[in-house]
Amino acid sequence: MLECGAVGMVSSTDLLRIEDLGISFAIIGGPIRAVRHASLRVLPGKVTALVGESGSGKSVISQAVMGILPHTAHITGRILFSDPETPGETVDILKMPRDGPQIRALRGSRIGKIFQEPMTSLSPLHTIGNQIGEAMQIHTDASAAERKARTEEMLGLVGFANPARSYDMYPFELSGGMRQRAMIAMALICRPALLIADEPTTALDVTIQAQILKLLRDLQAKFNMAILLITHDLGVVANIADEVVVIYHGEIMEAGPVEAIFRRPAHPYLKGLMAAVPHFDLKPGERLAAIREVPVNVESLLSKRKVSSSRDREILLSAKNLEKTFTTRKSDWLGKEHKTTVRAVDGVSFDIRRGECLGLVGESGCGKTTVSKILMRAVTADGGSVVLNSATGPIDVLAAEGAALRELRTRIQMVFQDPVSSLSPRMTVQDILSEPLEIHGRGDARSRLAKVKALMQAIGLDQRFIHRYPHSFSGGQRQRIGIARALALGPDLLICDEPVSALDVSVQAQILNLLKDLQKELGLTYLFISHNLAVVDYMADRIAVMCRGRIVELAPREILLRKPVHPYTRSLVAAVPFPDLDRPMDFKTLKLTGAADMRAWGPQFRDDGEADALAPLDLGGGHLVLARRTADITELRPC
C-alpha cells in the first residue's frame, strides 16, 4: 500500500519501518485485535501523520514503537528502527526484552515522545527542570551543571521567556500551552532522531495549538528529526505533515504523500471523515455528513410544544453588565500574602432571541463557562441582571428564590462537556431521564415512562436500552442521553457547554446534526459555548467572542468569521487550521505572546489601564465591537 519507488533502496533509508504489525489484548471473553497487519514507514527528517478516530489503534501503535504497551498486549510483526547515527544498523524493537536496557537506551534518547494531556503527563511534585534534566541524566554522563545549562537552553528554545526562573517552577504553575512546551523540551533534550507526538495539540486552544505546531515545525527543521504525528484533526495534518497514514479499526486504509491523500482521497472512510469536519466554507443550510447519522423523531414530543413563528424575534433572555470576580490568595513561608483578583466576567451584556442559537467562543479561561454558570445560578454574580422572558412571564434570574427558582430550573437546562462524568454510573437511562420529571412532580409513573420513551426516540436511542447503565454506551450515545435529560422538562433555553469537544470527529458531526434537528423541530433556543470556531460557525446564528471576561465582538456568523474587526477575533480565526492544502496557516504572523495580549492590539481597542474607556460600538447590522468610545466607527467598519 505504501508508495515506495524502488523498494530495496527506500527501505534502507526508512527511519522507522513497521511491518505487518498486529497487536491484540487478552481480556475475558476473547482477545481484542487492536491493530491488524499494519505497515507504515517514517522517513528521516519528515513528518508522518497517523490519522484516525479514537479506538482506531493509532495510539497503540505509538506505544508499541516505544515498547510501553501494557503487559496484556500480544504483539506480532516487526518494528525496524534505523538510527542515522549508526548507519547501516537496523534493530527490531519488538525483539528487545520488555523494559530491558536495550529499549531503555532508545527511549528518551533516540525516540522521544510527547503526550496529549499536558496537565497529567508531568509529575506535579517535581520541578519541570528536574523532569527535563532527568532524561539527560539517564542517557549521558553530563554533570549536574551541564544538565542544568542544557535544560535551560532547551527551555529557551521551546519558548520560555525566562528559562532560569522556569527551571524551578512546578507544572501546576504553568498554563497548558507552557506545559506542552516543557514536555517538548523533555522529549528533545537528547536530540532524538524520531519524535512521536500523540495528539500534541488536542487539549489546547486554537491559538496555542498554532504556536505549538509552529514550534514543532521549527524544531524539526533545526534538529533534522522525523516526527510521527498522531492526530484526528485533518486541519493539523494538512498544515504540518509530509506523509499521511489513515487508520480505521486497526487497519491501514490509505497511505501516501499529503498531496495525494488530500487531493485524491480514495478510500470511502477518508472521504467520509473529510465531509464530517465542520469548516468555514459550509454554505448556509449545508449539512455535515455524519459517518453514522442518527434519525430524529420528535413527533411524540411535539404535542406539548408548538412554536409560533410570530414570536421568533422576541428576546428570550437578556443579560446586562454581568460581573464576577475570583480572588486567589497565595502566601510564602514568611507569611507575605499575595492576593490576585481575576475579573472572570467583566461587564458582559447580550440578548438571546427565541429560537436562535447564540455562539459564545473564546480561549480557555476567558470566562465563557462562568457566564453559563451564572445563567444557571450555579455561581453567584457580583453584579448585573439577567431577565428570562418565559411563557409565564419574565423571571429575574439572579434574584429568583423558592417557587420562582424552581420554575426557572425548568426553563433553562444544560448539556455538559464530558458525557462520562456528567451521568451517574449508578442510574439507568430510565432513572436519568425521569429524574427531572420526578423532582418537579410531573405526571405519574406511567406518563413519566411514556415521556422517557418519547425522549429516547427523539434522540434516536433504541428503546430497548431503557434499563442500561451509562457505561454500556459510547461517548456519542452518552452525550445524546445528556441532551435528552436536558430536554425532559421542555426548557426554553438550552446551554450547551462544549458539548462535542470530548467527542470524535465523526460522532461530533452526528451530535451537531442532532442538536440542529432538535432546534428546528422543537423551536429550541441555544447558548452554544465552544472554543472551536468551526463548530460554532456551523451551529450559531450570531456569535459572541469573549476575551478576558469581556465580549470583544458580537456579530451574525456570516460577518464575524469572514470580516472580523477586533484583533482578538482576527487572530482566533487566523489560528484555525484548515483541512485544505491551498490554505496553509500563516505561521509567520503568529504572535508568541498569545492572542489575548492587549499590547499587540491597535490603540483603538486598548483601554491602557483607564477604567470605562471601552464600550461596545455598533457597526450596524447587529455587529458590536468593544473599542474606545472615541473611536471612529467608519474606520472600524470592515471593508
Place this chain on the structure above:
Amino acid sequence: MLRYIVWRIAVMIPTLLIISALIFTIIELPPGDYFDSYIAELRAQGESVDSERIQMLRKEYGFDKPPVLRYFHWVGGMLHGDFGYSFEYELPVRDVVGDRLWLTILVSFVTIVFTWLIAFPIGMYSATHQYSWGDYGLTLLGLIGLAIPNFMLALILMYFANIWFGTSIGHLMDQKYLGQPMDWDKAKSILEHLWIPVVIIGTGGTASMIRRLRANLLDELHKQYVITARAKGLGPFRTLVKYPLRMSLNFFISDIGSILPAIISGAEITAIVLSLETTGPMLIKALQSQDMYLAGSFLMFLAFLTVIGVLISDLALALLDPRIRLQGGSTK
C-alpha cells in the same frame, strides 16, 4: 506560612481547653469519687475504714469544693507541670507515669519502624505485580494477620517463645530487673523481650498498611506521568520510587496525626495479656478506679499529642507537596 503556623498554634489553645473541660466532665459524671470506690473496696475486703483519714484526704485534695474550682485548679497545675496526685499509687502523677512512658515510647517506636520496614517492600511488590501469585499470597498472609486478634497471637507467641527460646513469659524484661534502675543487663533483657510485643502489635498494622499502600500505588501506577517517565528511558524501579511512590506518600504522612497518640495508648489488650510495663494498662486501671488526676492528665496528654501530630503532618504535607504549599487559600 509562618503566619499559618502561628495561627494554627493559637487555635490549639482553645481546642485543648475545650478538650480538658470535656475530659473533666466525663470523669466527674459517674456518681462518687475515688474515695467512695476506695471505701467500697475496703469494706468488701472486710477491713475497717478510717473515715477521719478519708475526710482529711478529701479536704486535702479539694473534693469538698465545687467541681468548677477543682477544674481550674487542675488546669492551672498542668500549666506549670503539676499533673496532680495519683490516689491509687499515692505518688504524684508524674512519678507514676515517668518510667513507663519511656518503655512505651520504645515499644511503639520499634513497632512503627518494624511496620514500615515490612509493609513498604511488600506493598510495592503487591502493587507492581497485581493479580500475580505473589500478590495473592502476600494478600492472604496480610488478611490472616489482620484477622487474628492480637491477644490470641500474644498467647501463642508467649507459649512458643518460652518453649523455643526459653524467654520468660510476660513483661518487657526479666522479672528480677523490675523496679531496678537502668543498667546494661537490664537493657539487654529488655531488647530480648522486645520482639514479642513488636511482632504482635505490628502484625495488624503491617497488614492494613500493605493494603493501603497497594491501593494508593495502584491508583498512581497507571497515571500518565508514569508513562512519561518510562518514555524517558527511566528504569522500572527508579520510576516507581521517584514518581508513583512519592505521590502515594501523602496518605502516609497524614497518618502521623494518629500515630503520635497511638504511641502512648495503643495496644492496651496486648499489653495486658503480656503484662507489659507500658502506659496502656495503667490508663485502663486508672479509669476503672476513678483515679481521676492520673486518668485526666493521661487523656490530656493524648489530646495534646493528637493536636501536635495533626499540625506536624499538615506541615510535612506542605513541605513535601508543592501543590499544597503553593496553591493553598484559593477561594471560589
